[in-house]
Amino acid sequence: MPYKLYYWNGIQGRGEFVRLALEQAGADYIDITRHEGTGMGTEAMLDFMGGDGPNIPFAPPFLKDGDLVVSHVANILSYLGPRIGLAPDDDGLRHVANGLQLTITDFVCEVHDTHHPISTALYYEDQIPEAKARSTAFIKDRIPKYLGYFERVLQQNPGGSEHAVGRDLSYVDLSLFQVIEGLNYAFPMAMKGYADRYSALAALNASVRRRPRISAYLASPRRLAFNEDGIFRHYPEIDVAA
Numbered sequence: 664m665p666y667k668l669y670y671w672n673g674i675q676g677r678g679e680f681v682r683l684a685l686e687q688a689g690a691d692y693i694d695i696t697r698h699e700g701t702g703m704g705t706e707a708m709l710d711f712m713g714g715d716g717p718n719i720p721f722a723p724p725f726l727k728d729g730d731l732v733v734s735h736v737a738n739i740l741s742y743l744g745p746r747i748g749l750a751p752d753d754d755g756l757r758h759v760a761n762g763l764q765l766t767i768t769d770f771v772c773e774v775h776d777t778h779h780p781i782s783t784a785l786y787y788e789d790q791i792p793e794a795k796a797r798s799t800a801f802i803k804d805r806i807p808k809y810l811g812y813f814e815r816v817l818q819q820n821p822g823g824s825e826h827a828v829g830r831d832l833s834y835v836d837l838s839l840f841q842v843i844e845g846l847n848y849a850f851p852m853a854m855k856g857y858a859d860r861y862s863a864l865a866a867l868n869a870s871v872r873r874r875p876r877i878s879a880y881l882a883s884p885r886r887l888a889f890n891e892d893g894i895f896r897h898y899p900e901i902d903v904a905a
């Protein structure tokens with residue numbers, strides 16, 4: 664039975680971290696809101712979330728595997744990883760992978776707050792001065808702290824600097840690829856020359872991009888372009904040089 668991925672249609676968003684893992688694994692999955700029909704589409708997702716069934720999630724993305732409902736990106740990847748060959752074999756290292764993914768969750772949250780520093784209920788246009796202040800601090804302090812951390816994770820991985828954890832590709836590597844892609848899209852000024860500062864992250868980004876299934880996915884219509892409804896948004900007025 665195919666996995667069912669539920670996420671907002673029209674954006675990469677947080678769903679993309681799950682999508683990349685499913686695509687790299689060649690897993691059988693349905694992107695529910697991108698299809699029409701019984702049990703498909705955005706309405707089906709909203710009906711499920713607002714319904715009176717068990718295990719309802721607070722927010723997308725969530726994944727259904729049969730009757731099981733798994734929510735939150737890091738939790739979904741922790742569940743999927745061992746099943747689709749994208750998690751370390753070692754149980755301890757699986758927890759290390761989960762810790763890294765949870766750090767990515769925190770980072771993604773901070774990315775989101777650069778364009779919505781006051782409220783997600785307000786439009787970006789209603790919080791531009793605050794967004795400028797927030798993203799200036801994000802670029803100065805937080806991008807270097809997070810990317811510096813992940814660079815060290817790669818450089819200090821006993822399994823080799825090609826991967827974040829263990830000796831093989833994991834869902835964490837795919838998520839780091841997506842983080843770099845997203846930052847390059849949203850903050851091209853801030854990210855200029857990033858490869859000189861974070862060489863292992865840049866090498867990981869390039870190696871993930873070269874993977875046959877990932878490059879086929881990136882060239883496919885399933886990979887939506889970044890846009891200003893997603894997590895990584897390009898607003899030139901809040902992008903400054905690092």
Ligand SMILES: N[C@@H](CCC(=O)N[C@@H](CS)C(=O)NCC(=O)O)C(=O)O
Pocket residue numbers: 676677678721722723724734735736737768
């Ligand atoms: N911690 C969750 C965050 C989920 C989340 O914030 N989802 C967003 C879309 S990317 C949403 O629909 N949020 C609705 C809300 O917060 O009211 C995860 O990592 O999956």
